Amino acid sequence: MAMDPAPPLATIAAALRRERDRAGLSLTELARRAGIAKSTLSQLESGVGNPSVETLWALGVALGVPFSRLVEPPTAAVRVVRAGEGPRIRSEHADFSATLLAAGAPHARRDVYVMELEPGAVRLAEAHTPRSVEHVVVAAGRMRLGPETDLVELGPGDYATFPGDTPHRYEALAPGTFAVLVMEHP
Template sequence: MGVEGKERLRSLESGAMALSGQLGKTVQRLRKAYNLSLSELAEQSGVAKSIISQIERNETNPTLATIWRLSQALDVSIERVLATSDEEPFIDKSSKADTPILVSDDGRMRLTIIGWIKTVEWLQWYDVQADPQGFLDSDAHQRGSVECLSVLEGEFQVEVGDAIQTAKAGETLRYRCDRPHTVRCIGTEPGRAMMVCILKAAVMD
């Protein structure tokens, strides 16, 4: 690894440690604000007491699922738990080369993944670009998930089971995606849309 690569690695590690440190402080502050012991928070969240203790001492990097369970028990949004303090702002930038693109089986629909890796288990979003008649067949996501398709250009059609609906530029379709579904660019013009998938972890019953 060259000097530049080592510097970048040190920078990433430093940033990860800063975020981890803030996370531990946030969990501990919220727990104490609710006058909860480690055992009580463990019981309410389903996260082991030892894991919570390690998080507060910044001795582990918890999964997003663990953070989500703690946020539910502490009655705060996951964004607040993950947020850095006002004294530690950050701006994250992904280059075009580092942004993955998914291509449909017919090769006529492309989904650029612009969502944040930290939210992938509960929130995903994509920039959708499609050739005329391009389509994307998707398997069912986890039960209770919802997808939103906001059309920017052209016209799209969504099919879920026996339900079929279309939308033009400026319109949005919202639909259950916990069953097989198809998104299609209809008409003779190319289409573009913003797709947001809200997984069960973020959808309240």
């Protein structure tokens, strides 16, 4: 099995400090609640160490926040996660790793679609309801998509998210293009 890139340590460190401050907890108290050593927490907040899924999960529970809030970096309006990239965290106890693509918003309604596209005509989509967001993962082929002002090209395994409340497009660049679309509607 290939070695994983280092976990997103700077993102995790900033998130731990932010969420601990928000919760009004000392290093000692958060470490106690999470069942980890204070020195481990101090190292993580300093951006060093190699946190496992279990450690981050325990910290998220102790802070009362989803796991995703500790590992997801701040996002732009259009965000692309290329195949093999993204915040990847490994387990200490199993041959398991998780790559977070996008954290779901609370109280969001989601629709999931399978898209099959062929080169030729471009699918132009009108703006959807305000604050809607689209998430796309390409399974096969290549495609160009996104808002007219910020199109991106994706290949197999690539992920992109963009505002769905602005005109956007889907264009197959290779025969047999296949993708999964998740639409979030507030």
